[in-house]
Amino acid sequence: MTFEERFDWRLFFIMLALFTISCVAIYSAIQTNQYSDNYVLRQIMWYILGSLIIAGMMLIEPIQYKGLSWYVYGAGMLVLLALVMAPASIAPVINGQKSWFL
Numbered sequence: 001m002t003f004e005e006r007f008d009w010r011l012f013f014i015m016l017a018l019f020t021i022s023c024v025a026i027y028s029a030i031q032t033n034q035y036s037d038n039y040v041l042r043q044i045m046w047y048i049l050g051s052l053i054i055a056g057m058m059l060i061e062p063i064q065y066k067g068l069s070w071y072v073y074g075a076g077m078l079v080l081l082a083l084v085m086a087p088a089s090i091a092p093v094i095n096g097q098k099s100w101f102l
Helices: 009-030 039-059 062-085
Strands: none
Touching: 009 039
């Protein structure tokens, strides 16, 4: 099955509508000058990153995911183990929880 055959146009237009609505809502929320960052650009960046990940996943045949699933599961467990063992300088404690992000 090719990329074009697996591409779901209905899902694409739903995501495009959600993208537009969320950007308009965030833009109208930041017009109050309460926030100093431009969250619309952040939203656009995350949508682009998510779209690239989805496009990359569509290039892999669905049967290959079964073979890759144990490797992805193992990588996830290693990342969680690294978080538990990471010092506070790398993974700070925020509200009693260790986190990779500030």
